[in-house]
Amino acid sequence: MTNVVLGKTQYGKAENHVVRVNRTTDRHTLRDLVVTSQLRGDFDAVHTHGDNAHCVATDTQKNTVFALAQKHDITTPEDYLGILADHFTSEFDWVSGGRWAADEHAWARINDHDHCFVQNKDEIRTAVVVADGDQRTVISGFKGLTVLKSTESGFVGYPKDQYTTLPETEDRVLSTDIATRWRYNTDDVDYDAAYEDVKSIILDKFTDHYSRALQETLYLMGQAVIEAHPEIDEIKFSCPNKHHFVYDLGFCGESNNNETHYAADRPYGLIEATIRREDAPEAEAAWDGIAGFC
């Protein structure tokens, strides 16, 4: 038989959909999270000998996700994931760490109602807590925040070769679905407040300059976030360039001054960038398993 060795492993229950209503007063609040729990540690024998003595069942992990939501409430996704991390690493000696992740769907009050809500489809908030021994890394973010500017964007000066057909333009539509994740350098954070502020900095920055490339705009957004938030060391973006092609209406004699566009859904440019505070330590391991970012 060929000799093999077991490499990295992690396992758990993916996408537990938890909706925690806080009914402390008649004015209810709620947090709606899809939570994935994955454990790391000494699980070799489970894989190599079918010995499940250390194998905390994924079903138990699922139950724990709901039980700790009930017991501690969900104040913020990040704090709640931290509670899960602390629980699993302290309850089982052989669990040395893990990865707890959540996608949060926001709900807004209908007409300021006390207990009726409408789901906000703007963006999905994301959170990840990675535990490695006593060390905790918190990475927050969002995805699916679609933005567009109808002018103040262009793309010129790129190399031309025998395959280049793209005309230069100094006035185009720029649109993207922003997906971003940022890494904190501390866990002493008001996560909800930081989230709202980072989102508003990113949106403000999108508006405040002439964009010479989506790459430049991502860099400026990242720089602005890191400048305003000393507790954030690193931010990543993964953003499609949602092309809007000015439709050639010459066939029917209509002029088209950047007014009518064909919004192509594919292919799309895919622009990814990492912006890090100078001199901040890299933390590549914390990003392991976060798909879709460079």
Ligand SMILES: O=c1[nH]c(=O)c2[nH]c(=O)[nH]c2[nH]1
């Ligand atoms: O902002 C852009 N960046 C690019 O890299 C690129 N490439 C392209 O064809 N259009 C654009 N736009």
